[in-house]
Amino acid sequence: xxxxxxxxxxxxxxxxxxxxxxxxxxxxxxxxxxxxxxxxxxxxxxxxxxxxxxxxxxxxxxxxxxxxxxxxxxxxxxxxxxxxxxxxxxxxxxxxxxxxxxxxxxxxxxxxxxxxxxxxxxxxxx
Numbered sequence: 470x471x472x473x474x475x476x477x478x479x480x481x482x483x484x485x486x487x488x489x490x491x492x493x494x495x496x497x498x499x500x501x502x503x504x505x506x507x508x509x510x511x512x513x514x515x516x517x518x519x520x521x522x523x524x525x526x527x528x529x530x531x532x533x534x535x536x537x538x539x540x541x542x543x544x545x546x547x548x549x550x551x552x553x554x555x556x557x558x559x560x561x562x563x564x565x566x567x568x569x570x571x572x573x574x575x576x577x578x579x580x581x582x583x584x585x586x587x588x589x590x591x592x593x594x595x
Contacts, residue, residue: 472589473523473582480519507570514544514574522582533583540579545572 494500494508503511522540529535548571556563 473519473526473586476582476585477516477519477523480515507566510548510567510570511574514548514571515578517544517547517571518575518578519582522579526586533586536586537579537583540582541572541575544575548572 492499494503494505495512496503496508498508500508518540521543522536525539526533526536545568548568551571552563552565552568555561
């Protein structure tokens with residue numbers, strides 16, 4: 470659990486330090502390659518997935534399946550709610566690409582964390 474919290478903090482620090490650079494966005498990728506708005510959605514999805522995974526892993530005492538489900542569901546549902554809100558309240562409107570960036574980054578982070586946790590569990594059994 471401590472390692473998951475450290476991973477989340479490292480991700481958060483990387484995201485904050487990326488804001489200082491004007492040539493790159495949240496993901497250290499040039500804004501000419503991936504627009505800053507899409508990078509923001511991806512970074513938010515990563516953060517929500519890592520937080521959801523770690524929280525669920527701790528609460529369920531190591532249930533990896535539930536952790537992955539929450540890690541994927543959290544950014545997807547929050548991203549969907551945000552896009553619906555944008556559409557209804559005179560914002561930028563519903564943008565499916567924003568939702569895709571948020572959800573896809575959540576999937577990648579959830580499965581990455583699960584791989585790391587599963588590998589650690591396999592090592593401890595031997």
